[in-house]
Structure formats: structure tokens, C-alpha cells
Amino acid sequence: MFTELIDTLRCPNAHEDSWLVATSTRTQSRHIMEGRLGCPVCSATFEITDGEVLFASPGALRTTRVLDDEAAFRLAAQLHLVEAPQPILLTGSWSRAVAPLRTLVPNVTMFVGDATSIITLDERVSSLRLPVSGFPLATGALRGIALDAQHISDTFIAASARVLRTGGRLVAPASLTLHDTIWRTLAHDADVVVAERLPTSSAPIQLKRAPSAPLF
Ligand SMILES: [Zn+2]
Incomplete structure (x- = not known):
């Protein structure tokens, strides 16, 4: 998760629009690779694993296919x-x-x-x-x-x-x-x-x- 884009994220839970606050345990350049986002309104937390923000469980297998x-x-x-x-x-x-x-x-x-x-x-x-x-x-x-x-x-x-x-x-x-x-x-x-x-x-x-x- 690139730090400058965190401002764009909002808590997905049902309440007023809220920013998320980031903490990190591992960063790479300005990318949070391991860390957590927290909501100051409802206290929900969302893990950042391998750079990906988990608003839901990690998904299925991924392919290496790209569009032409x-x-x-x-x-x-x-x-x-x-x-x-x-x-x-x-x-x-x-x-x-x-x-x-x-x-x-x-x-x-x-x-x-x-x-x-x-x-x-x-x-x-x-x-x-x-x-x-x-x-x-x-x-x-x-x-x-x-x-x-x-x-x-x-x-x-x-x-x-x-x-x-x-x-x-x-x-x-x-x-x-x-x-x-x-x-x-x-x-x-x-x-x-x-x-x-x-x-x-x-x-x-x-x-x-x-x-x-x-x-x-
Ligand atoms: Zn929230």
C-alpha cells in the first residue's frame, strides 16, 4: 500500500466517512508491505500483508497472465x-x-x-x-x-x-x-x-x- 494513497481509503463499515490511520512494521520505499490500518470511528483494523490491504480475506490463486x-x-x-x-x-x-x-x-x-x-x-x-x-x-x-x-x-x-x-x-x-x-x-x-x-x-x-x- 503506497503511503500517499492511504488518504484516499475510507473505513468500509457502516458509519460516517472516516479516514484510516496507518501503522507499519515493514516498508519498502514508501510502500507499506506489512502493517495495519485502523478506523478511529469504529476501531476496526485491517491488516496489510505483502503490500496488500486486507479489507477481506486473501483471495484465490493468481495467474501471471497479462492483457496484450x-x-x-x-x-x-x-x-x-x-x-x-x-x-x-x-x-x-x-x-x-x-x-x-x-x-x-x-x-x-x-x-x-x-x-x-x-x-x-x-x-x-x-x-x-x-x-x-x-x-x-x-x-x-x-x-x-x-x-x-x-x-x-x-x-x-x-x-x-x-x-x-x-x-x-x-x-x-x-x-x-x-x-x-x-x-x-x-x-x-x-x-x-x-x-x-x-x-x-x-x-x-x-x-x-x-x-x-x-x-x-
Ligand atoms: Zn470504521
Whole structure:
């Protein structure tokens, strides 16, 4: 877990939006390889093991397969990875895009949720085991999300709408039907639907400050 991205994480439990406080027992560059994240609101803790934040139990076996360059280039275009500095989130089998995207779009930082491929973690790539409650990330924190077929529950779709900024891109399996008050569909082919997050009118979001000293 890259330390600078920890600000983007939020406690997945059902309470007000809360930052997580990190402690580490082993770091590599600015990546926490072994440590723990703690929630100052509900006191939940989440282990960081081999660089991956465990919001859920470690997953199944991983492969070394990667997307070919053409497929990765297509994904980069679908996620519109040109300018905005915000990170993206790749779920499940989209972890195969990490290696080629690293080369194709050198400025992009990535969260990888429930990776099914073996990926290299560094200052641009952080790995999360996702909780069933959705994405433990701040509202509007991401510019793009690629959902695989294992992550298209109503919970994950609602979480995608929350954590994407306005105009942020969603790439999801073509079978998915997206609500047209929240999403503008930009492209639809046999494999994927590409949509843009529409603006929402909602009550102002109250920002919380992280405590100055770690609680754990
Ligand atoms: Zn909490």
C-alpha cells in the first residue's frame, strides 16, 4: 500500500466517512508491505500483508497472465487516461491490465481490488482485498474504474457511482444495465459498456480530518 494513497481509503463499515490511520512494521520505499490500518470511528483494523490491504480475506490463486498491448490500449482509451491526476481502480481479472498500463500510461496510479493476477506493487500500484460493502475509498476520489464480472453486484455499482468523480469513467461487462440518471453510456460493444459518471445534485459532504497522531 503506497503511503500517499492511504488518504484516499475510507473505513468500509457502516458509519460516517472516516479516514484510516496507518501503522507499519515493514516498508519498502514508501510502500507499506506489512502493517495495519485502523478506523478511529469504529476501531476496526485491517491488516496489510505483502503490500496488500486486507479489507477481506486473501483471495484465490493468481495467474501471471497479462492483457496484450492492444487490449490494454483499448482499456486506457475507455478509461480516458489522459490528464486527471486521480487514481483508477481495476477489479478482479482487470488486474491483467496492470503491467501493460504501467508502460502505456506512465502517470497513472492504480488501486487493484481483488487481483486475480500476480502484480508488482510500487508507488503507482496498490492492492486491496475488497470488503463486501463496496469500495473503501473516498467519495469522488477516482477517475476511472474497470469492473470485471465478479464485481457487478448492486453494491459495487453504487460504490462505483460514489467513488468516481463527475465525468469519471466506468468500464464494465456488457451485460450490465446502468441507470441513466447516474451514468451516460459512451460505448457499448460485445464485451464491455463504457460510461461516464453524470453530475449529481446532493447535499454538501462534510469533510473529516484525520487525527494528528496514530490511534493504533
Ligand atoms: Zn470504521
